[in-house]
Amino acid sequence: MASITIRGLDDALKTRLRLRAARSGRSMEDEARTILRAAAADDVRSMAEPAPVARAGATPPLDAGPSGRRILLIIGGGIAAYKSLDLIRRLKERGATVRCILTAAAREFITPLSVGALSGERVFTDLFDPASELDVGHIRLARGTDLVVVAPATADLMAKMAGGHADDLATAVLLATDRRVLIAPAMNPRMWGHAATRRNLTQLAADRIAVVGPGTGEMAEPGEAGIGRMAEPLEIVAAAEALLATSPDHRVERSLRGRRLLVTSGPTQEPIDPVRYIANRSSGKQGHAIAAAAAAAGAEVILVCGPVHIPDPLGVTAVKVETAREMRDAVERALPVDCAVFAAAVADWRLAAPGREKIKKSKGAAPTLRLVENPDILAEVAHRKAKRPRLVIGFAAETEKVVAHAKDKLKRKGCDWILANDVSAETGIMGGDRNRVHLITAEGVESWPPQSKDEVARALVERIAAALKASGS
Numbered sequence: 001m002a003s004i005t006i007r008g009l010d011d012a013l014k015t016r017l018r019l020r021a022a023r024s025g026r027s028m029e030d031e032a033r034t035i036l037r038a039a040a041a042d043d044v045r046s047m048a049e050p051a052p053v054a055r056a057g058a059t060p061p062l063d064a065g066p067s068g069r070r071i072l073l074i075i076g077g078g079i080a081a082y083k084s085l086d087l088i089r090r091l092k093e094r095g096a097t098v099r100c101i102l103t104a105a106a107r108e109f110i111t112p113l114s115v116g117a118l119s120g121e122r123v124f125t126d127l128f129d130p131a132s133e134l135d136v137g138h139i140r141l142a143r144g145t146d147l148v149v150v151a152p153a154t155a156d157l158m159a160k161m162a163g164g165h166a167d168d169l170a171t172a173v174l175l176a177t178d179r180r181v182l183i184a185p186a187m188n189p190r191m192w193g194h195a196a197t198r199r200n201l202t203q204l205a206a207d208r209i210a211v212v213g214p215g216t217g218e219m220a221e222p223g224e225a226g227i228g229r230m231a232e233p234l235e236i237v238a239a240a241e242a243l244l245a246t247s248p249d250h251r252v253e254r255s256l257r258g259r260r261l262l263v264t265s266g267p268t269q270e271p272i273d274p275v276r277y278i279a280n281r282s283s284g285k286q287g288h289a290i291a292a293a294a295a296a297a298g299a300e301v302i303l304v305c306g307p308v309h310i311p312d313p314l315g316v317t318a319v320k321v322e323t324a325r326e327m328r329d330a331v332e333r334a335l336p337v338d339c340a341v342f343a344a345a346v347a348d349w350r351l352a353a354p355g356r357e358k359i360k361k362s363k364g365a366a367p368t369l370r371l372v373e374n375p376d377i378l379a380e381v382a383h384r385k386a387k388r389p390r391l392v393i394g395f396a397a398e399t400e401k402v403v404a405h406a407k408d409k410l411k412r413k414g415c416d417w418i419l420a421n422d423v424s425a426e427t428g429i430m431g432g433d434r435n436r437v438h439l440i441t442a443e444g445v446e447s448w449p450p451q452s453k454d455e456v457a458r459a460l461v462e463r464i465a466a467a468l469k470a471s472g473s
């Protein structure tokens with residue numbers, strides 16, 4: 001291996017390197033090699049965030065807040081599983097709550113008893129354990145956490161993750177989770193270098209799975225050495241911290257706990273006859289993103305949505321409707337709520353008398369469709385005397401004089417906030433993934449920069465959480 005000169009570094013860097021080396025029990029030269037190797041492996045990680053290992057120098061507490069961060073630690077079956085016991089201790093030291101899942105293979109190396117004693121939490125092992133499934137369930141395990149850490153991640157576990165398998169509790173949770181996942185691979189150097197493992201690693205990177213390690217050193221097998229040693233517990237802790245710090249969800253995490261939110265989303269379809277209908281181009285992306293962000297922030301979310309081609313977000317109660325009147329009824333049933341966000345593009349009109357049978361084409365005589373106005377759901381809810389949500393938020397899709405029309409709408413509809421967006425064809429907002437909105441409140445207008453619909457959703461959720469808190473209940 002090439003030798004490394006430490007002399008060229010300035011004193012501050014040398015001190016940091018010495019501290020890191022002391023923490024991981026390596027020489028300074030070995031520590032420098034570890035850092036260089038991590039930097040070289042960066043292209044494999046291909047993540048937007050800074051490489052977790054590169055940030056290993058700072059180890060502030062996982063969460064300064066009293067509630068602590070929640071980590072779900074999946075322990076795979078490898079000799080490195082013993083290091084995971086230390087990892088639990090290190091995470092707990094930093095105020096994190098650590099829940100553990102042991103795979104069947106992991107139980108060959110360490111016991112649920114020792115893991116339970118260290119974590120102070122019940123340990124989960126079995127997908128088909130009726131007691132755990134009734135009590136917590138693999139879906140709640142997957143969601144009731146801020147980060148999932150897999151350590152050690154064996155070659156087999158990585159292959160299952162890359163292939164989307166879900167044949168035990170660990171893999172079912174990994175497939176069901178919407179949280180960031182960090183893996184600490186550990187295996188024999190030949191397994192690590194095998195083309196199949198390389199392929200799986202590339203797939204996992206494409207799936208936004210973060211990787212820490214492996215490092216180089218002696219293997220458990222006598223005489224074997226090379227790359228494949230699981231990262232040290234403190235390196236894993238540092239990588240976990242980096243992920244928690246850069247994940248926007250976690251900044252609003254649970255800020256809506258105990259709140260009930262209603263979101264309408266998508267278009268409505270108003271029947272002309274049994275086969276034809278009036279609709280619009282709304283994709284439901286923005287409304288669904290708001291529902292998802294509110295659920296991620298801990299709210300109980302009722303999503304009332306018209307016909308869309310996107311999946312229901314995780315963790316929301318979705319009520320499917322077709323017409324505006326069905327949407328109004330579903331909204332009424334969902335009350336009371338703390339906040340209602342009306343992102344649906346409700347059809348303004350419906351047919352006065354839709355055909356009971358398919359309207360036949362007759363030469364030279366196009367049918368006349370008589371339209372009547374649909375209920376304005378937003379205005380109705382905003383003007384309610386009883387069960388009015390504390391915060392009623394509407395959307396205004398405009399193609400010209402966006403802010404002026406939205407201000408007018410705020411008054412007319414009686415809502416508290418309006419999010420106005422320009423949906424003229426050239427913006428690509430309708431059906432697209434990005435949005436540019438103006439938040440109009442009684443206090444004034446705030447123009448947000450163009451951003452993804454997910455980012456708009458998260459920003460809105462933060463604002464809602466702050467407003468509900470400020471309103472004093």
Ligand code: C5P
Pocket residue numbers: 264324342343344345346347348374375376377378379393394395396397
């Ligand atoms: O009047 P306009 O359709 O532009 O208003 C848009 C806002 O009003 C959106 O928040 C939309 O969800 C809501 N709306 C509604 N019921 C309707 C029409 C619009 O809730 N019938």
